[in-house]
Amino acid sequence: MTEEEIVRFEANGFFMNEMSIGESGNKVHNYRIAFFTPRIFKSHLENRLLDFFSQKSKSYFLDEINILLDSVYNESFLKNDEEGTYKICLETSKYYVQQFIDELPVLVTSKHQVNSENQRNSIFISYSHADKDYVTSFKRHFANLIRTHDLDLWDDSKIKPGQKWEEEIKKAMQKAKVAIFVTSADFFASDFIANKELPELLRAAEEEGAKVLSIIVKPCDFSNTPLGIYQAMNNPTHTLLHMNELQREELWVNLVSEVRKILEL
Structure with a gap:
């Protein structure tokens, strides 16, 4: 049953x-x-x-x-x-x-x-603007998935002028089946992420089946944060700063693969 x-x-x-x-x-x-x-x-x-x-x-x-x-x-x-x-x-x-x-x-x-308005079927990217280049880099790898499956890959760059940005972020989090956390010391230093995004997305993971995928882009105290109990895409001792271009590209491919599995695409 x-x-x-x-x-x-x-x-x-x-x-x-x-x-x-x-x-x-x-x-x-x-x-x-x-x-x-x-x-x-x-x-x-x-x-x-x-x-x-x-x-x-x-x-x-x-x-x-x-x-x-x-x-x-x-x-x-x-x-x-x-x-x-x-x-x-x-x-x-x-x-x-x-x-x-x-x-x-x-x-x-x-x-x-x-209710389809409340059904979780999108991807939410949580990141510090200091790490924006990494987000831009891996979003390229989702282009085919977005094109073929009408996938909603959401980050705050989708907020339009005149919209209430905090409300838009809240609505996007409520629809997220996958939360991608792009972590670094800058990420964990953000009060908005710590007080708004992390609690809501981790609650959704515990209560509503949302999935957590973390990427550690720079050395930080990742293991001792609320995200530390979830297996990350890469080892905290082998951050993106430690990787060469080939290794980073392979990590992005693995990220897309994990999202496919979660969303059954």
Whole structure:
């Protein structure tokens, strides 16, 4: 079973357990919590979400709950809801579900479909402008991949005049499946990278399956940074400054190869 199938199965079990409190033999009262006491339903739902660590799992779980709420209302309440009481409780319960969904960076908008605006499918390059030449050098090797697969290889040179640069960076990070870190002492000295880019991209790696690829361009204390737990493309003792042109070009080819594997291109 896939992650989605498992989580949706768990959501069904939770929902039926929550809804089975009431008088036996009375179908309406067998579906009680969400349609009679939405606030209690919200509390139980909040506690159940603690069992899931990834944002995507929580999204699948909540989406399935929304589907079940609609289904049960239509099958068991609609005919008996002349005054609209159950409809109000349904909408209240769905409102609470939506509150939890709105807190998540990955939203499931319908069953088996992840919102394309939040789907991670691009590459984000994090670097210091002091190392811009290295970025320019390896971007050449992605030209064929960009041309044949419409790949989004993003760095801050894509920010247009008049755009809010910090918002553009944030949006690009939210779409990144691969984060390429071009590291050096200048990179780690950047407050913006340390406080904005690194935390967000490493969170995405831990919670949403984004992948981390680090390139060490100059000697630095790489191993003792948050990136040190991830295998880099090159050894910290053999930086790009130590390499000749042939070795650097081979490293760029390996970088493209790793991206192909991650994106399954």
